[in-house]
Amino acid sequence: MARYSGKDLSDEAFEMLGERFKALAEPMRLRLIYALMDGERTVSELVQETGALQANVSKHLRMLLEEGIVGRRKQGLNAYYRIADPTIFELCDLMCGSIQDRLQANLGGFSRSS
Amino acid sequence: MARYSGKDLSDEAFEMLGERFKALAEPMRLRLIYALMDGERTVSELVQETGALQANVSKHLRMLLEEGIVGRRKQGLNAYYRIADPTIFELCDLMCGSIQDRLQANLGGFSRSS
DNA sequence: AAATCACATTGCCATACGGTAATAGTCTAA
DNA sequence: TTAGACTATTACCGTATGGCAATGTGATTT
Numbered sequence: 001m002a003r004y005s006g007k008d009l010s011d012e013a014f015e016m017l018g019e020r021f022k023a024l025a026e027p028m029r030l031r032l033i034y035a036l037m038d039g040e041r042t043v044s045e046l047v048q049e050t051g052a053l054q055a056n057v058s059k060h061l062r063m064l065l066e067e068g069i070v071g072r073r074k075q076g077l078n079a080y081y082r083i084a085d086p087t088i089f090e091l092c093d094l095m096c097g098s099i100q101d102r103l104q105a106n107l108g109g110f111s112r113s114s
Numbered sequence: 115m116a117r118y119s120g121k122d123l124s125d126e127a128f129e130m131l132g133e134r135f136k137a138l139a140e141p142m143r144l145r146l147i148y149a150l151m152d153g154e155r156t157v158s159e160l161v162q163e164t165g166a167l168q169a170n171v172s173k174h175l176r177m178l179l180e181e182g183i184v185g186r187r188k189q190g191l192n193a194y195y196r197i198a199d200p201t202i203f204e205l206c207d208l209m210c211g212s213i214q215d216r217l218q219a220n221l222g223g224f225s226r227s228s
Numbered sequence: 229a230a231a232t233c234a235c236a237t238t239g240c241c242a243t244a245c246g247g248t249a250a251t252a253g254t255c256t257a258a
Numbered sequence: 259t260t261a262g263a264c265t266a267t268t269a270c271c272g273t274a275t276g277g278c279a280a281t282g283t284g285a286t287t288t
Contacts, residue, residue, distance in 0.1 A: 022139035
C-alpha cells in the first residue's frame with residue numbers, strides 16, 4: 001500500500017526527503033545506526049565499536065538526533081542513544097536487499113545499458 | 115522478514131549502503147525519480163518537468179544510472195530513462211511515512227530529549 | 229556534407245561536509 | 259571545591275558536490 005508514490009511533492013517535501021536520506025548517506029552514521037540496532041549504547045561504547053574519534057561520533061549522533069532517527073537520554077555521566085525511528089530497520093533492509101539484487105544481476109560482468 | 119538488521123556489515127558494505135542512500139539524498143534527484151514514477155521520460159521532458167538545466171539533469175541521471183536506480187535506452191535522438199529498481203518506490207514511501215509521523219509527533223512544539 | 233537537434237561531458241566556482249584537534253560544558257567522586 | 263570522567267562544541271582543513279556555462283558527441287534531416 002504505497003502512500004506517496006507518484007504523487008506530486010512540494011519543493012519543501014523534496015528538501016525534507018533529501019535531508020533524511022542524507023542522514024543515512026554516510027558510512028559512519030550507518031555504523032552507528034547498526035550498532036544501536038542491538039539496543040541502547042553510550043557514546044563511549046559507540047566510540048569503541050566504531051573506532052572513530054569521540055568528536056566525530058558526537059557530531060554524527062547530533063545529526064541523527066535532529067533528524068529524529070535516534071533518541072537520547074542522559075543518566076549520570078553517560079548519554080544513552082537508541083533507535084527512535086523503527087522505519088530505519090525496514091529502510092536499511094530494503095536497501096541492503098536492493099544492493100544484493102544488483103550484485104547478483106551483475107555476476108559475470110557488468111552491464112550498463114547505453 | 116528483516117534480512118540484515120543487526121548483522122555486522124563489512125566496511126565495504128557500509129560504503130555501498132552509504133553511496134546508495136546518497137543517490138537519494140538530493141532533492142533534484144528525487145524530483146527526477148518522482149517524475150519517472152509515472153513512466154519513461156526523455157531528458158528533455160525531465161528538464162521541462164524539473165526546471166533544471168539540461169547539464170544538471172544529465173549529470174544526476176548519470177549517477178542514478180550508475181547506481182542502478184534508473185535504466186536507459188536510446189532511440190533516435192532521444193534517451194529514455196525509467197525506474198530500474200522497484201525498491202525505490204518502497205524506500206520513498208517508507209521515508210515519506212516516517213517524515214509524516216515525525217511531523218505529527220512534533221505538533222504543538224518541538225521536543226528534543228536532552 | 230552541413231546544419232540541427234538531443235544529450236553528455238568538462239571546467240569552474242561556491243558551498244557543504246567529514247575528520248581532527250583543541251576547548252568547553254556537565255556530572256560525579258573525593 | 260577540586261579533580262576527573264563523559265560528552266558536546268568549536269575552529270580548521272581538505273575533499274566532495276551541486277549549479278552553471280561552454281564545449282563535445284552522435285544521430286537526424288535537408
